[in-house]
Amino acid sequence: xxxxxFRSPVQLPPADALELSKQAPAILRSFPSTVSSxxxxxxxxxxxxxxxxxxxxxxxxxxxxxxxxxxxxxCLARLLARFGNENERVMALGxxxxxxxxxxxxxxxxxxxxxxxxxxxxxxxxxxxKRRIALLRSMGRLSDAATALVQLLDFSPTDAExxxxxxxxxFSQGLYPQAIYAEEEVLVLAPNAWNVHARLxxxxxxxxxxxxxxxxxxxKQMAEAVKRFSRSIELCDDxxxxxxxxxxxxxxxxxxxxxxxxxxxEGDFLLPDTKTTERLNQLATAKLAEIxxxxxxxxxxxRGYNPAEVAAARELLSEDSSSGVVR
Amino acid sequence: xxxxxxxxxxxxxxxxxxxxFPITIVMVLTGILRHYATVLMATAPKxxxxxxxxxxxxxxxxxxxxxxxxxxxxxxxxxxRDVLITAYESxxxxxxxxxxxxxxxxxxxxxxSMEGMMGMMKxxxxxxxxxxxxxxxxxxxxSGYVIMKLPFPLTxxxxxxxQAGVATKDMDPRWMSSISWYFLCIxxxxxxxxxxxxxxxxxxxxAQQMGPMAPQTAQMFGPxxxxxxxxxxxxxxxxxxxxxxxLDDVEQRLLEGIRI
Numbered sequence: 001x002x003x004x005x006f007r008s009p010v011q012l013p014p015a016d017a018l019e020l021s022k023q024a025p026a027i028l029r030s031f032p033s034t035v036s037s038x039x040x041x042x043x044x045x046x047x048x049x050x051x052x053x054x055x056x057x058x059x060x061x062x063x064x065x066x067x068x069x070x071x072x073x074x075c076l077a078r079l080l081a082r083f084g085n086e087n088e089r090v091m092a093l094g095x096x097x098x099x100x101x102x103x104x105x106x107x108x109x110x111x112x113x114x115x116x117x118x119x120x121x122x123x124x125x126x127x128x129x130k131r132r133i134a135l136l137r138s139m140g141r142l143s144d145a146a147t148a149l150v151q152l153l154d155f156s157p158t159d160a161e162x163x164x165x166x167x168x169x170x171f172s173q174g175l176y177p178q179a180i181y182a183e184e185e186v187l188v189l190a191p192n193a194w195n196v197h198a199r200l201x202x203x204x205x206x207x208x209x210x211x212x213x214x215x216x217x218x219x220k221q222m223a224e225a226v227k228r229f230s231r232s233i234e235l236c237d238d239x240x241x242x243x244x245x246x247x248x249x250x251x252x253x254x255x256x257x258x259x260x261x262x263x264x265x266e267g268d269f270l271l272p273d274t275k276t277t278e279r280l281n282q283l284a285t286a287k288l289a290e291i292x293x294x295x296x297x298x299x300x301x302x303r304g305y306n307p308a309e310v311a312a313a314r315e316l317l318s319e320d321s322s323s324g325v326v327r
Numbered sequence: 328x329x330x331x332x333x334x335x336x337x338x339x340x341x342x343x344x345x346x347x348f349p350i351t352i353v354m355v356l357t358g359i360l361r362h363y364a365t366v367l368m369a370t371a372p373k374x375x376x377x378x379x380x381x382x383x384x385x386x387x388x389x390x391x392x393x394x395x396x397x398x399x400x401x402x403x404x405x406x407x408r409d410v411l412i413t414a415y416e417s418x419x420x421x422x423x424x425x426x427x428x429x430x431x432x433x434x435x436x437x438x439x440s441m442e443g444m445m446g447m448m449k450x451x452x453x454x455x456x457x458x459x460x461x462x463x464x465x466x467x468x469x470s471g472y473v474i475m476k477l478p479f480p481l482t483x484x485x486x487x488x489x490q491a492g493v494a495t496k497d498m499d500p501r502w503m504s505s506i507s508w509y510f511l512c513i514x515x516x517x518x519x520x521x522x523x524x525x526x527x528x529x530x531x532x533x534a535q536q537m538g539p540m541a542p543q544t545a546q547m548f549g550p551x552x553x554x555x556x557x558x559x560x561x562x563x564x565x566x567x568x569x570x571x572x573x574l575d576d577v578e579q580r581l582l583e584g585i586r587i
Contacts, residue, residue, distance in 0.1 A: 122374075123376075123377050124374065124375065124376065124377050124380055154381065155377050155378075155380050155381035155384065156380060156381070156384050157384055157385060157387075157388040158384045158387045158388050158391065181403070184398075184399055184403050187395070187398045187399070188388075188391050188392050188395050188396075188398065188399065188407075189391055189395075191394075191395040191397070191398045197398075224400060224574070226578065227574040227577050227578065228574070230574075230577040230578050230580075230581045231573060231574060231577050233581060233585070234577060234580060234581055234584065237585070268400070268401075268402065269400060269574065272578050276578055276579070276582070279582055280578055280581070280582065283581075283582065283585065287585075
């Protein structure tokens, strides 16, 4: 799939980002620097459309990634000319450009001060707030970033992006219960997001393994992990991460299946019985093998997978076969 | 039957240039002027301060917890429910908690809601004033003129539409009076404005007349609605939820649903 300028380039692999940012000079040349919105002047200049602004925004992001600061400034200047200094989104982009150009920690501190200044004038500027949080995080001030995020979420609890960032932040500090809580909030806002279900499964699994295979919490978390991965597959067939997680978790459960299932209070999830777990494991193994086979053969309809994820799945499968466990 | 003789009226050909064109041009220019006047007069939507945002989004958060409770496990849902109900009932999300329990202020005395009404008034005025002026201008100068003959035949029913202001019984309905041309312009210039100003222009009178009929979406946080009452109602809604989870038996569904 060719990289598109209409999509956010954040997830693109480096090569694609480079390819996009190489288009920047041509795009800047082909569109005039001013556009108008009415038809009488339309005869003399290009019509305005939302795609153009989206293109500029994405170009800024990919140019910054590839170090083409000149193109980034060109795009930013055009956004500034159209939307003005006061537009929150453009302000955040401008801040991003400044952050990318900062050579040392002192300059980053200065950018941070600017953000604080902006926020003291307007405390609902959410794009700038998010930039400030991201900057704090990249400067290593994790607890400050978490405090700022909690503050943001206090007055805007319907922001799924912020919740998932908070979850990631807590997770990076090893605070699993908090990370799980925040990820559940994302799910409340986007109930059918299969990737969020799978992510929650991963978090539950990591929380369970980190606490050790002791007490009731372990079993409860493993049970929920199985259910989360199952739900993510139910929502999206052939979802590699879902199958990978399902295989990992069910394999682990089968390995330490000797322990009896404790009866906990009724609100908690129970582990499925051994037979179901085995069948789930078989299903996940078979599906993973199918995905890996088709994807490495570049079959039609199986090409969208991330190569790194396919490689990881292959490794998991070969580990399984080399240990001689036939499930 | 004999052929009805074609009516001929000898008109000054200058009528065409001095009435038909001026009316059309004035109509087009007024439309454009109205568009730009509306754009200029439009006030930017008022920025919400942090407390108002918090009040509205906390309510929205509660609503999404209520709507999507099935994605949570029972334990997580109960934790959220307890927190939300306590906060809603104590009014800690309210913009100004000390006003809790008092009757909502009169929307007419609230300056922020007055602004919205003023905006509507302005739009109405921008429509009514030019129309009145042009109408009286045409009436004063051009009333009673027959200005053109349509190139196609029409039935007698069109007489009242096309010959307003001309009280001649026997005239062929193909003849058209200046007032009628004005009305035709009002309704017929829409596509011209679309071409000149883009599709969402403010010169569109029909759209403005239809506007108030559209369902009011912003009513939820509109003036005159007591947020505390909304919070209390939402707390009650949350309290009565009988929890189930979409994760119950998901493994069975998966094993039945997916064939290898």
